[in-house]
Amino acid sequence: MGKAPTLSIHQRLLLAASLVLSAFLGFTGLALDKAFRSASEEAFQARLFSSVYALLAAAEEDEAGGIRMPDLLTDPRFNRPDSGLYAQVRDRTGDYLWQSPSSLGRDLGTIRDMQPGESQIERFRLDQGTAMGLSFGVAWEDFQGRELHYVLAVAEDLKPLQEQVAAFRDSLFLWLGGAALLLLLVQGWVLRWGLRPLREVAQALTEIESGSADQLQGDYPKELNRLTSNLNSLIRHAQARQQRYRDSLGDLAHSLKTPLAVLQGVSESDSVEQRPLRKSVREQVERMNQIVSHQLQRAAASGRTVLTQTVPIKPVVERIAGSLDKVYREKGISWRIDVAADCQFHGDEGDLMELLGNLMENACKYGDGLVRVRAETGRGLHISVEDNGSGIPQDQAEAVLRRGHRADQQQPGQGIGLSVAADIALAYGGRVEIGAAEELGGAVVHLYLPMR
Structure with a gap:
């Protein structure tokens, strides 16, 4: 048995209004x-x-x-x-x-x-x-x-x-029938006029699909503003994700060139001893493994969705701090957590875990045992992570976040974590900035995310 064809919104409204009008006039x-x-x-x-x-x-x-x-x-x-x-x-x-x-x-x-x-x-x-x-x-x-x-x-x-009575009845139903026909025509025109913004949205999406436009343009009724805004956000997110996929693949190919060249050179050398050869090969393989892991993380960061739930920040910070205490037990990390209970992150909880995990782990790894985490909301969400280590030189602050910077994207450590965090923040329309911690004396990493 075939499935009945689905009626359009215009047909549904017209059918419902026609039934109501017919019943009323009857x-x-x-x-x-x-x-x-x-x-x-x-x-x-x-x-x-x-x-x-x-x-x-x-x-x-x-x-x-x-x-x-x-x-x-x-x-x-x-x-x-x-x-x-x-x-x-x-x-x-x-x-x-x-x-x-x-x-x-x-x-x-x-x-x-x-x-x-x-x-x-x-x-x-x-x-x-x-x-x-x-x-x-x-x-x-x-x-x-x-x-x-x-x-x-x-x-x-x-x-x-x-x-x-019969003459009145004939005249009455003749006039009511004419009025019903006229009202149906007017009703059809009104429905067509009322649903025109939806047709314009559909036409705009067709133009985006064909490549003749990249955003929903036009002045839509306020009932559709939320819809068009979310659609534009999804479109921008999809475009940015596609670009980041291309960038990640390019970075991966570029980053693997040097380790592969070293391996090729080592394999063709006849004058080296066996032990240095094994060490060199092990280092390059480890390096390539880190590069691949890093690029996969960046690719995963590009797949974030923009329509997610609200996540309380403080429990996530405390959970990550507890995990890092076990990893860096020998350092005896001291935490200063200044996050309000009602401070929230609008997005995926896994993204928040990865963002804070990278920043807090780097602070533990390169600090001297003291880490401070702050979070506040205003026009957007601002999270800062400070440590009391040696900090990041000002001339390298931008380099460790810049895509394609060889020292950052090919080496393990702080640069990789910050680069991944920057990619995730970018997926949410935010940014990561690096500076000097005035109070603790080490590095401070600021995470800014817009209000959703």
Whole structure:
């Protein structure tokens, strides 16, 4: 069984809005139709009462003291056969006392004995259609003071009312259908206009994919600002990562040239003794192993993601310090940790471990037993690691961080750690700076990361 095609956002919104609009207009049409039909029936019943009152006003007393209706009534429909408006007068036993000319031969519903002022409305079959009748109880006092009870019945054919309701219904649904079609067209245009920024983002991504653009450009609604900002961050990160991969491969190839040349020269020499040969080969192999490890670390640093969690810094610093205490037990490292409990790093915890691990290990290795770690937040994150060693000469401070510097990227030690830390910081849009520690007298390494 095939999978149903996925609807676009525009199609989903249009479908949902169309269903809601159709349901709303449908219920509106039904409600208006019912209201009009009820109002028409109430007006119809009111006309029946008016006809009853008009007949009562026209009634006269006959010689016997009973009720008598005039030969010609005010409403001409009573006087015309098959006019659709009928009237009858019956006594308490149901016998006809009077019928309008229009109602001859017709039975106007069920007539029963009714109290004066009592009324009854009913529908009944009449000829080929339906009629609505009103029966009204009347008390008539004759000239002797006796009270005579009659039932005055008036009925009217419902066909005109039904035709009026049908015409209104046709007109109503015609107008509602036209309004629905117009609203759907307007709604489609509004949705297309509202979703245009998303289409522009998709088009911009297509241009980036084709290489004709390198960033999302344009003025987008504020709802999309976070999306476009994150996409631009991801794009910049991917571009920087690709460049660092190329740089790392170039550095690796460049760094291995000299050790390979030395090995080649040693292997071709016939005048050296066996022991110096083994020592030279071992040194060059160790050197190449360090170079490869370093370049792999740099390549790993280029793969960091920019959308990660928030990591508390102080527990990480304390955990690294505990590990380094075991490694440099003979030095008896003394730690001064000045990191607030709420100071946080926005990124991968492994990156933070590698950053602080490199800086703190170098401070332990090249210091004289005292290391100070500080962290503070303001416009961004600032971490500094100080030691009380001999420090780094000012003329070499930039060199140990510069990519491709032979003394740094090919040798083990402080230069490798700082270079890796600099690469990780760069992946997060930050930087590493080296200076002199005024208080401890050794080197201080500053790590600056922007606020995310």
